[in-house]
Amino acid sequence: MTVCNRCGKENQDHYKFCLGCGAELTAAPKPGGDMAMMKTMMADTGASPAGGMAGLGGMAGPGVPGAPGGAGGPGGMMRGPSSAVPQPLPRGSASAMPGMPPSGPLGGPAMPPVMQPPMGPPPGVPGFSPGFAPPAAAAGMRRCPSCGSDVPPSFRFCGTCGFRMDEASAPMPVPMPGGGLGQPVGRARLSMTLIRPDGTEGGTHELRPGENKLGRSFGAVFENDGYLSPIHAQLDIRGGGAMIRDLDSLNGVFVKMTQEEELTSGQIIRIGQELLRFEVIAQPEPTPDGTELMGSPNPGYWGKLTVIIGREITGAAFPLLGDSSTLGRERGDINFPDDGYVSGLHARVTLRDGRVFLADLGSSNGTFIKVNGERAIGHDSFVLLGQQLFRVNLA
């Protein structure tokens, strides 16, 4: 149990936000508890969005706080982090400088912030903590001059307000190392943008026309997500559209539904933190010697949703009865009262003319359908890879 600092409510360990008051919970969560989704009850955004930087491990991971690129280390340039002089220290030391005004970085360094090398921290999986940067990662943070949020050193833009950090710390135009990175791109035209648990945008993964491999081996934004396979998926961009294909990844690729979808037996869906498999309950078939399997009378179940709790392990199962069944946290026919990422009334499964359909009912976090093989996606589609949610920009 994690006790909320603000209201005192006891929350389950994997909750990131208090179910009572919505405040961010700061206790170290466990693997499996993190979904890169917004909380149904919105978080208190005043409470340091960077603190619970789920899904940003690639940027603010354990390897970062030290000295990105080596140039800003303790012996670097004119700024000595060990100096007792309260000089502005945009990086390389704890950002929580007492009394340091938000505009601090402006007065200080002549050097532009050193860009995070593309490979950044080693893709070290040992000691991996899925999706969560430990609190110590805040050490390398800069403070956004515009809104005061902590911003990881590798970010060119504030994740909270979009303020361009380059401008803040480097008022003079300075040639950027490694041409491509320095291009003044407001938002990449072809890209995937990480959506953080609090709904703000995180890092961006550039895409190019044609074939794009996605996975732990293919970019800083992915490499610390232990729920991503090294080669997880492929996104083929042709013309104005794209096809996303699951490359036999362990956890698959999920796409946020924008309209009703037909379900076939075996389809896997995700709502909140629930991974569910839809199955048809068919009429029993006679056995070779004519003996029927004894059992409880079927009151009219035509399908069921089974909670997947492991690779080969299933948990609770909920039969589907009547014309439709709703799913939710509180107001559905089938409820997940302890899953704070499921909306009160989230989705509906309907039986119509012998076919089964799934529809989202305006949930906060959406209903996700697993991609079987490949699937076309459009501009602004939301794709769930591993534990991270991305918006795909194709326009």
Added chain:
Amino acid sequence: MVPVSFEVETRVGPRPSAVHAAVATQPHDTRTARDSRESKPGRSTLFFGGAMQAARAKLTLIRGDGDDGVSFTLAGQDHLAGRGDCPISFPDDPFLSPIHANFAYASHQLVVRDEGSLNGVYVRISTPTELVNGAMVLVGEQVLSVEHALQPADLPDAEGTYYSASMVRPAALEIRQNLRGGQIGWVHRMAGDIVTIGRENNDINFPDDPFISGRHAELKLAGGMLWVTDLGSRNGTFVRVHGERVLKHGDYVFLGQQLLRVEIV
């Protein structure tokens, strides 16, 4: 020593001849029942022994295919029961295998043995009974299976990727509803060590099952062992027999849809 009444003394069902025929189809049963009345001198020794055995136990049909109340004497050594050509035969019960069970004497005790049937043999419990992992329990019309040795969570795969499943919920027991025809209906995973089953106000409720009592049965996990206790239900709680089981006077046995009461003299 005129054992005439053992076969039909409690026969009040509408089709006595059917039972008669069922018993009579088996040679050694024919000998014990029929020949005794005709008192053939040459068979008297055989008959005498058979009658003595017959007096040891019988099965009375409590609920089944319209023969309610009839009795089956258990006069020999083995007494096969099933849908096929058995001395204890219920040809119209689709839930019985052709040869379903054997009521046999072993070490001066009557045992029921599952002959590899599809649906198994269930015996009503009278005291708290330990359940093996995956045991099947019959309450009312419900066929439930219970697991208490639940699988642990996954480890990451060979590439170091973690499996992304649903949120972790502690669970001690998993109870499944086995539907007629072999499909699984609902599955409940319960965190507590005690789970009550009944018609209403229990952990698991069956409001529409007319054969389940308000408070029917209780599952309890204690010291790594799982126990089932009947809470004084009207129709009883039955546990599927693994292999064979000794029967006592007054035990009830479910074979398919046939409920039999054991009477041992």
